[in-house]
Amino acid sequence: xxxxxxxxxxxxxxxxxxxxxxxxxxxxxxxxxxxxxxxxxxxxxxxxxxxxxxxxxxxxxxxxxxxxxxxxxxxxxxxxxxxxxxxxxxxxxxxxxxxxxxxxxxxxxxxxxxxxxxxxxxxxxxxxxxxxxxxxxxxxxxxxxxxxxxxxxxxxxxxxxxxxxxxxxxxxxxxxxxxxxxxxxxx
Numbered sequence: 588x589x590x591x592x593x594x595x596x597x598x599x600x601x602x603x604x605x606x607x608x609x610x611x612x613x614x615x616x617x618x619x620x621x622x623x624x625x626x627x628x629x630x631x632x633x634x635x636x637x638x639x640x641x642x643x644x645x646x647x648x649x650x651x652x653x654x655x656x657x658x659x660x661x662x663x664x665x666x667x668x669x670x671x672x673x674x675x676x677x678x679x680x681x682x683x684x685x686x687x688x689x690x691x692x693x694x695x696x697x698x699x700x701x702x703x704x705x706x707x708x709x710x711x712x713x714x715x716x717x718x719x720x721x722x723x724x725x726x727x728x729x730x731x732x733x734x735x736x737x738x739x740x741x742x743x744x745x746x747x748x749x750x751x752x753x754x755x756x757x758x759x760x761x762x763x764x765x766x767x768x769x770x771x772x773x774x
Contacts, residue, residue: 600705601664601666601705601706601710601739601741603627603629603741603743604664604712604741604743604763604765605624605627605743605763606624606627607624607625607627608623608624609623609624609761609762609763610622610623610748610752610756610761610762610763611623611662611743611745611764612756612763612764613662613712613714613745613765613767614764614766614767614768615714615717615767615768616768620714620745620747621747621748621752621756621762622745622746622747622748623746623748623752624743624744624745625744625745626744627741627742627743627744628741628742630663630665630738630739630740630741630742631739632737632738632739633737633738633739634654634670634736634737635652635655635667635736635737635738636650636652636654636655636721636735637733637734637735637736638650638673638723638733638734638735638736639733640730640731640732640733640734641723641725641730641731642725642730643725643727643728643730644726644727645724645725646722646723646724646725647722647723647724647725648722649678649681649720649721649722650720650721650722651681651718651719651720652718652719652720652721652736654738655713655738656715656716656718657713657714657715657716658715658716660715660744660747661715661742661744661745662712662713662715662743662745662765662767663713663740663742663743664710664712664740664743665710665712665713665739666705666707666709666710666738666739667706667709667711667737667738668695668697668699668700668706668736669695669696669697669699669723669734669735669736669737670697670736670737671697671731671733671735672697672725672731673696673697673723673724673725673726673734674694674696674726675694675696675721675722675724675734675736676692676694676695676721676722676723676724677695677709677719677720677721677769678719678720678721678722678769679711679713679717679719679720679767679768679769680717680718680720680768680769681718681719681720682769683768683769684769685711685769687769694724695708712765712766712767714767714768717767717768721736
């Protein structure tokens, strides 16, 4: 099996975290969802959300991104960047902040495409329809007419694993583990 892990880009752009027939374990909150990838497709860059107009020196309301929701037994691997001049915070789901340290939640700015051209630092995983949300900070002295977020990535469909398959994975069968929430409560 090829080495597959989050934030990987071999000689260029984003690579899928798993391939067809690979075992995956999607960790969402304190639950593990084991399965085997049955389908995957690339998603070219698209406008995932327009938070809308934001007054100067203000913070937008936290806004859900329903364009990133998926069907049951599907997960998405996304990388993203803000198109307009704002700092953006990601919440996955709506209440759990991503890129969070003890005292701050790190926002993403449009210059991420210059600092991290492959967008490794923005990669996240969405499990089913668990409502990723974004919040924008307009740090400028002028109002923004729009605050758009562009995403790209992959959509995966998985077949849930049987008890025997889960036991095999927990005993060492190769599996790709990915976290699809802002907080992982596993102990």
